[in-house]
Amino acid sequence: MTILYEIYDNLYVNLTNRCPCACTFCLRQDRDEMNHSGSLWLEREPSVEEVKREFDHFDMTKYKEVVFCGFGEPTERLEDLLEIAAFIKERYGLPVRVNTSGLADLIYKKDTAPMFQGLVDTVSISLNTPDKADYHRLTRNRFGEESFDALLLFAERVKQYVPKVVLTTVETTITKEQEKKCQEICDRLGVFYRIRPWESNTLS
Ligand code: SF4
Numbered sequence: 001m002t003i004l005y006e007i008y009d010n011l012y013v014n015l016t017n018r019c020p021c022a023c024t025f026c027l028r029q030d031r032d033e034m035n036h037s038g039s040l041w042l043e044r045e046p047s048v049e050e051v052k053r054e055f056d057h058f059d060m061t062k063y064k065e066v067v068f069c070g071f072g073e074p075t076e077r078l079e080d081l082l083e084i085a086a087f088i089k090e091r092y093g094l095p096v097r098v099n100t101s102g103l104a105d106l107i108y109k110k111d112t113a114p115m116f117q118g119l120v121d122t123v124s125i126s127l128n129t130p131d132k133a134d135y136h137r138l139t140r141n142r143f144g145e146e147s148f149d150a151l152l153l154f155a156e157r158v159k160q161y162v163p164k165v166v167l168t169t170v171e172t173t174i175t176k177e178q179e180k181k182c183q184e185i186c187d188r189l190g191v192f193y194r195i196r197p198w199e200s201n202t203l204s
Contacts, residue, residue: 003046003054005037010097011063013051013084014040014070015077020103021141023128025173028071040071048080052087060092065122067097075104078112085119097122102151106143113157120162124194125155127167129174130181156189165191170198 005012012034032039046054066088068074074081075098085096102125104112116123129135132148141147159165167186169179179195186193 001043001046002033002038002040003042003051004058005034005040006058006063007035007037007067009062009064011058011060011066012037012070013066013068013074013081014042014072015051015068015074015081015084016045016070016072017042018076019073019101020076020107020143021073021101021139023139025138025170032071042071045077048083051080051084055088055091060094063094065095065097066092067099069099073101073103073107074098075100075107075112078104078108078115082115082119089119095121097124099124099126101126101139101141102154103141103143103147105154106147106150111157113154113161116158117161122164122166123155123158123162124166124168125151127151127169127182127185129169130178130185152185152189155191159189159191165189166194167191168194168196171195172198 003014005014032041034040068081068085081098088094088096096119098120100123128138132145135148136145139147143150155165155167167182169182174182183193
């Protein structure tokens with residue numbers, strides 16, 4: 001099963017297929033891999049030790065960043081993710097990014113932002129839309145409409161603990177006017193806004 005896979009200059013970690021969302025646009029619906037990664041559907045979730053050992057099969061000097069993403073929501077395994085992030089930093093000295101739905105606080109029913117301190121360099125959160133009702137309609141997440149405000153609160157909080165927080169939307173999926181509103185949200189929160197190319201519309 002594919003635990004680690006390359007996309008351009010980065011190495012991606014596929015920890016889980018669990019996700020609190022069922023996004024209408026999720027590419028998992030009609031493909032099983034990214035960039036010739038091999039299937040990202042996991043037979044079972046790899047243990048932390050298995051993931052650590054998997055790095056031995058890759059030339060880690062080639063990569064600019066290690067990204068927790070995969071075919072699922074990586075924060076579904078937040079403690080394991082952070083243990084592996086610590087290992088990556090100690091062993092390879094590489095920056096770590098987490099691509100996420102930003103719903104970890106709802107998954108764990110607590111403020112998770114402080115857990116990221118010193119272990120994660122970038123948190124990239126899928127905003128998808130500037131509108132609360134649209135967000136729930138698009139992501140079909142299990143938490144209901146409160147999820148949008150929880151995402152924004154998480155972004156604001158985690159900014160205190162990681163160097164870079166980015167909210168993203170995907171190009172051509174919303175109007176220019178909506179992109180302007182997303183930029184305003186990001187300005188208000190003090191985080192970066194990024195419009196991702198369509199092809200990266202895999203996961204959070
Ligand atoms: S796009 Fe991401 S957040 Fe949405 S269902 Fe797919 S894996 Fe989950």
